[in-house]
Amino acid sequence: MVALAIVALVLGAILSLPGRDGDRSQASETSAARLQAAFDARQSDIWVEATGEVVRVLPDDLEGSRHQRFIVRLRTGQTLLVAHNIDLAPRVALLSPGDEVSFRGEYAWNAKGGVVHWTHRDPSGRQVGGWIEVNGRQYR
Template sequence: MKKIGVLLIVAIGASYSWYVNNSADGLWQASDRTNTSSRESVELVANADQILGNAYKNKRSDIQIHGRGTVEKVLPDDTKGSRHQKFIIRLSTGQTLLVAHNIDLAPRIMGLQRGDDITFYGEYEWSERGGVVHWTHRDPAGRHAHGWLEHKGRRYQ
């Protein structure tokens, strides 16, 4: 009986993964490939801007995404509950995103300034102001995709 339960869970997980990666609404769940070539990375990021634009327009959330933006504004840390380093980035399309980086689980990005480039892998949540990217760190419980931020050649996770 336990074997059937395990097989059922595996089948449901595989079906969900296929659905997310092949859904008809044009949203795509990026994979965290550490040996992605530079050209592939540029294509992923260009696709991310389009995906994030569609997600904003359609008020979609819970999208695991790999993208890039330029720091528009560094905000004060959120210190209520889990501490988060917060800043706003602008995508090449002009859309802005709030990045909420959990600094209880990942290192703070030191020296972050307006105009800096940031590459990210995290989860997008819709908001009226363009959206929020969070889960830019490893999940200590192992139940969520591990995210990260890259700034000046260093990865923060």
């Protein structure tokens, strides 16, 4: 019985190692749940990482700093506007509805689900900044 318990513990530790598919999926679900909680509580200024599906690519916002904009749906069903500053980071190439996108940025609440911005390096170097990843390529 003790040997069986040890085997179960070892297998559990191996399956929870970073980089395993199950681990990534669980991390994505945790991030989506955190974003849903931030939306429900009307919180802003929260750094988040998540993965979702592009549901719509919008025209660039050209007022002030230029931003590439698209809407992502998380596994929870929540939608987010991603506003990626293309004056500070490269444009995400060939982005289309249906693409899976991972991102890190700062979340700001709005009634439509929220906005994620700061998906780029901090030009002043004071904070880590964010990124967008599509098809194995990271944009920051």
